[in-house]
Amino acid sequence: MAKKQTKQKSIEENLWESANKLRGSVEPSEYKHVVLSLIFLKYAYDRFMQRKNELIADGKGAFVDQPVFYNAKNVFYLNEISRWDYIMENAKQNDIAIKIDKALATVEKDNPTLRGALPSNYYSGLGLDRNKLAALLDVINDIDTLKDPENDLIGRVYEYFLAKFAIAEGKGKGEYYTPKTIVNLIAEMIEPYRGKIYDPCCGSGGMFVQSMKFIEAHHGNKKDISVYGQEYTNTTYKLAKMNLAIRGIANNLGEQAADTFHNDQHKDLKADFIMANPPFNQKSWRAENELVDDPRWKGYEVPPTGNANYGWILNIVSKMSANGMAGFLLANGALSGDGTELAIRRQLLKNHLVEAIVILPRNMFYSTDISVTLWILAGNRKARTVEQNGKTVKYRNRENEVLFIDLRQWGEPFEKKYIQFSKEQIAQIAENFHNWQREGYEQTYKDVPEYCYSATLEEIEAKGWSLVPSKYIEFKSRDEGVDFDTKMKELQTEMKDLLKQEEESRKELLNLFRELGYGLE
Template identity: 45%
Template sequence: MAKKQNKPIKEETLETILFNCRNSLRGRAAMTDKRDLLLTLVFLKFIGERFKQQKEKIRHEIVEVQGINDTDFIELQLSRPNQYMQDGVFFLTDETFWDKLILTSPTGMAIAFDTAIKTLDDNEPKLKNALPQQIFTKTALEPGVLKSVVDEINKIDPQKFNDHDLIGRVYEYFLQAFSINADKEEGEFYTPHSIVELIASLIEPFDGTVYDPCCGSGGMFVQAAKFIEAHGGNTKAVNVYGQESEPATYRLAKMNLAIRGISYHLGDRAVSTFSDDQHKELKFDYIMANPPFNLKKYAEYGGFETDPRWQSYGVPPASNANYAWILHILNKLNVSRGIAGFLLANGALDDSDTQGIRKQLIESDKVEAIIVLPRNMFYSTDISVTLWILNNNKKGGPWHGRQLRDRTGEILFIDLRTWNNDIYEKKYVRLSETEIDRVRQIYLDWQTENFAEYAEPELYYAAHRNEIQEKGYSLVPSRYIEFIDRDTEIDYKSALSEMSCKFDELKKRWDANETELINAFKVLGYGKE
């Protein structure tokens, strides 16, 4: 008898693991509690992995590099917190170390994890108010359920799931799965990696200060750090500042940045950037942001009409925050060299209520580039959005090793809405590395070359201020980029002749098939002889 072949074991994906967790918690906790519990477990798992890696690095340095084999000396060095903190790694005791926590009996696991959170909150300044307190006892899961979820999270191997932004990806998954705060007015979008990569590639935040006034889960900062590392930069030369109004997301951002050893300043509390700017006196070299689209009810704070952030350009509409975000970002930019890349809904490009502010922005040469992105790039909305680039220095000069020309009075328009070929997860679109490089090259060529006319039909066009004035200060790219009417290229006489020939051929084939069918029925005894 032939030996039965064993079926190959199907490799589990991160999404499979997260679905299993979600399935285990189905009906057992509120949606936000599920999210917080799972993200906290991922966080504890991840800092535990980094702690282990650092421990092995220290051991290797002592034994292999220094040639010291004194067991007591090695153990002493491994127990010193400063040996870990210098690389942004949290020093973990047994009560906070993942590998020890998962050995706890199921009945005591909830208390053990909550105790770990309290210990980290008390002992690590960077984690103060970052982790949800008492989340495990609050959800009151049956011991077996919590144990099954912990076992699933334990399958997440950082080497296997070497993702740009692991916590952000988990967060993105639950935005989709549970529709948490998916209302556009809540603004809790997770910005797709390819969009953040595009922004970073254009503004190049290699040094100085980086700011996000609505930082969400901190994904912008994480991706910017990845971009800096990929281009040989030093992430320690960058100081990160941000603000977030939603308390749970504020905690998540602190977790997300702390897990990677990124130095950050997110203010003392979760609060709206408009009502309480946590970095009021500071200006920044780079700003990256994905503000909530068309945010309403943002102006309900004292002193809105007289807020100094909009005194130079006009008071933005109280019914929609799009231009309030623009003016806030401009207000926070370093006056001599500041550059910003941020997303807004397309309506901001030609809104009649904000024409006066838009005119002032254009006349004062703050707008550098307008890039319309493809549809279906976000989980929470299918609309196409716009990437704005503001620049306080369009007069030219040295910049990151190259010489920029004077772009005064020009704005570069790019329309990427036909770039929707790289589809993932059934319907979502992302920009490929090749496409990001293409946009970056268009932008850099325009910045550095003295083009009298810089354009490619249906893709980009560099417009001069007088053209923009003539179009009522509209920033809609399609009003400047040439559109080719392909209908005028058709030879209708030839096309009709070709269609007629094809129709005649189809008619002949139809008649032949009909004859064959009639003959077949005759053979079977049907029809007349």
């Protein structure tokens, strides 16, 4: 008899099982920080040893203890007490948590680009069970972090853990993680080739990582992009710093974790590209007497206190350069809010800033199943010619139009219950958007029922300045051409067949019990 093969567990699954064993002493929301910092140390060590061996092979063995020879290749220099082999040698010792803290502190001290990126005196304060921590170290020790450098190991693990935490902590309580498929769509639409890129609520830095991958995929130069961001949660701020540092992405995330509204660390920034996924429908983000005269609202009404959606929009608008582009996510309610939100939305449209509104499918996020909206804003929507990554692109005047796109029926399933866009779908959506933007669009772009529609400002004003796509995109009646009498007869036949099958199954079950000597009469 052939032995049944068991499915090999993924790195994420193994890590989750090991981290989950710490449940007795660590809050669920802390797991990802515990694990990712250790993975960082393992990754840093693997890269350090790889570079050290290169130096020896090149006859430069005398320089293996010189940090400059590592930093020049975006490799972190590691003191002996920061190296993974030292940690594993002491994994079973009672003071292993203290040694991990010292390792992280030393790495940060020896590598200026890591300032503010790593946890400080973190592990020794968690009260971790020594044996369970040692077991977790063993699992991480088996990971070859250099096996597939393009597969974004930290990002994969972070995303997987967020999915688990969203379930463990309950919807709405966990952090929001922007799936790569959405970030890739935003990048393909706003095309961040060159200039300053900003994310006012950058989380673990996923927007920046995927932007750099966009540039690489389109054969651009990563050195042409400068990264600016801000993050409110201290541990997530450190994760972002670590996530970017590990990839050699220079960044300015502010001096510390801080609230973007109350402590804007990039007051004078004018960004060429803005990508963001702000907290949806954030309540009580300011008091009635706070931020009333904030310069970010200049030319608009002050955003309402009960929902931060329009506060985020105006923060983004204030940071856009004259020719800037922004792509950000909001809950669908922002498309049609009344009162102050309506007044701000009307002014945004009159200022010709709204380029496109894209409705996304449900179940794209781990922490919420709602459908959300991708807003695309542009600072200059007049006819102009732009040099873009070695190509000349001619844009037409779109000031009095807004493109509406409905993607609710797009996407493909993954991990059973979630939806993502395929690479081909992202390319198709972006191509349609760019065709609409550019000269000669009459030959390349067409309004398509149930997919897209280019609306004029006059049409939008007639609809009360609503940005709900279904008010503009044509939707065909599903009932047209349906012969209801025939349909009902088909359903009736199907129902009779199902009932007949159910009765036969019931008889077979009764006969089986009788044969076993258990009558049910």
